[in-house]
Amino acid sequence: KITPLHGLRSMSTAKVSPAAGTELYKTKNLINGEFIESSTSEWIDLHNPATNELVTRVPKSTPEEMQAAVDAAKSAFKSWSQTSVLSRQGVMFKFQHLIKENMAELSKNITLEQGKTLVDAEGDVIRGLQIVEHACSVTSLQMGETMPSVTKDMDTYSIRAPLGVCAGITPFNFPAMIPLWMFPLANVCGNTYILKPSERDPGAAMMLAEMAMEAGLPKGVLNIIHGTHDSVNFICDNPDIKAISFVGSNQAGRHIYERGSKNGKRVQANMAAKNHGVVLPDANKENTLNQLVGAAFGAAGQRCMALSVAVMVGEARNWIPELVERARKLKVTAGDQPGADLGPVISPQSKARIERLIQSGVDEGAELSLDGRNITVPGYENGNFVGPTIINKVTPNMECYREEIFGPVLNVVEADTMDEAIQILNDNPYGNGCAVFTNSGAAAGKFTNEVDVGQIGVNVPIPVPLPMFSFTGSRGSFLGDSNFYGKAGLNFYSQWKTVTTLWKEEDAKTATAEVAMPR
Ligand code: NAD
Numbered sequence: 099k100i101t102p103l104h105g106l107r108s109m110s111t112a113k114v115s116p117a118a119g120t121e122l123y124k125t126k127n128l129i130n131g132e133f134i135e136s137s138t139s140e141w142i143d144l145h146n147p148a149t150n151e152l153v154t155r156v157p158k159s160t161p162e163e164m165q166a167a168v169d170a171a172k173s174a175f176k177s178w179s180q181t182s183v184l185s186r187q188g189v190m191f192k193f194q195h196l197i198k199e200n201m202a203e204l205s206k207n208i209t210l211e212q213g214k215t216l217v218d219a220e221g222d223v224i225r226g227l228q229i230v231e232h233a234c235s236v237t238s239l240q241m242g243e244t245m246p247s248v249t250k251d252m253d254t255y256s257i258r259a260p261l262g263v264c265a266g267i268t269p270f271n272f273p274a275m276i277p278l279w280m281f282p283l284a285n286v287c288g289n290t291y292i293l294k295p296s297e298r299d300p301g302a303a304m305m306l307a308e309m310a311m312e313a314g315l316p317k318g319v320l321n322i323i324h325g326t327h328d329s330v331n332f333i334c335d336n337p338d339i340k341a342i343s344f345v346g347s348n349q350a351g352r353h354i355y356e357r358g359s360k361n362g363k364r365v366q367a368n369m370a371a372k373n374h375g376v377v378l379p380d381a382n383k384e385n386t387l388n389q390l391v392g393a394a395f396g397a398a399g400q401r402c403m404a405l406s407v408a409v410m411v412g413e414a415r416n417w418i419p420e421l422v423e424r425a426r427k428l429k430v431t432a433g434d435q436p437g438a439d440l441g442p443v444i445s446p447q448s449k450a451r452i453e454r455l456i457q458s459g460v461d462e463g464a465e466l467s468l469d470g471r472n473i474t475v476p477g478y479e480n481g482n483f484v485g486p487t488i489i490n491k492v493t494p495n496m497e498c499y500r501e502e503i504f505g506p507v508l509n510v511v512e513a514d515t516m517d518e519a520i521q522i523l524n525d526n527p528y529g530n531g532c533a534v535f536t537n538s539g540a541a542a543g544k545f546t547n548e549v550d551v552g553q554i555g556v557n558v559p560i561p562v563p564l565p566m567f568s569f570t571g572s573r574g575s576f577l578g579d580s581n582f583y584g585k586a587g588l589n590f591y592s593q594w595k596t597v598t599t600l601w602k603e604e605d606a607k608t609a610t611a612e613v614a615m616p617r
Contacts, residue, residue: 408509
């Protein structure tokens, strides 16, 4: 029987407004199994992106609190790493059940803190849940290798051992999925964890941590600290942290990769993107246009796998007016409103940045086919809304093309041939995801072979791999050598130990030591 959760979840999902006289819920640290209010004097105000009302205050955890989290994780590692594989699997089974049971509450919290629509928030949780389900296969995933009789009486076997204390630093755009890419796999392999969720929406991570403990994670196995640069640098420098998983922007990713690696840690860093959807004229028109619109504007374009560039090849350029009409019909409103297609962007600063980049396209000579600036959403006049925007006749030298906009903005580029489209795509600094829309198997084969990109969709706009595969990335979108989840994720959170044994019944006949290299 699953016991009901207490306190934290309902507090973090309540729509609290100090103006209305209700008590403000402060986001807490999670240290050694306890949710503790920070003693810091520095707090980050978290606002609902649809209204800009204050939701919670997130602490910048103090150095002492962060050290206490590492001490707890280090101490918990001693026993957690020795638990049986079946008991770690059992925790994941129960965790999986609790996430499903609390899906609606998690989604509500995501919409409140991050702004995406409720249905999209549920997708955020489900894609993370799939990693937890994958972690339930630890009983086969963690098996090692054996070779008997490498020489007479001698056997060798390799085991996947945990690393120790690992840490994760996550972005705002998938507040449930990305933490779930990290700690469940790390924990199920026998590691303990320090999570530093995005300071802009840590609520889902807090709720998930409470569920993981309810599912049986012992004290100290999962800890949560908060903050921005200082907490990130603490993680990069702390000698007891062995590995860092990072997902977020390039600026932060490069810094964390360099600083963490310099300190001898393993680092995996998934970073920014500029994903191209290449449309060949033989594609199914209706499907392709719908998929482009969904992938460009869903989640207000704040997905690392959003298609933010459409490359219309040859005659496909004639489809642009229809693309614009479809985008125009999308409903922009608060994520919890019925029929919402896209919600607000994360912050007023992000809205201002997106609008500036749209204007830069206009200033550099592109055509604004659909302008989502200056949109008013009735009842949500203070929200950070940007409507679907299509910038046509974009060229690769323009700022709106070079920069990751991370908003509901689609750049349209024209190309005469698929070869030209592939060239454009490979010249872009990022290699996160891309898609080709075509009815030609041969064209799709050439495309997948020649593009230097991690995730490739063929008539699939957002090809995020299921967890039996890994989420990959190329060029400017990834630093490290083990990708997230799948087999590579397991490698990241474990180290091989190779054991060679010699069992002989008789003792040696002579007492001479062998000094030459064994052969
Ligand atoms: P962000 O880099 O601003 O924040 C990510 C994390 O890094 C946060 O926890 C934040 O506190 C910390 N941080 C931010 N700036 C820092 C700095 N200068 N030094 C040290 N730490 C810093 O990213 P975001 O805005 O939260 O997320 C959006 C970005 O994440 C986009 O670039 C998007 O493409 C990328 N992203 C990539 C993937 C992927 O798998 N490739 C997935 C999701 C998001």
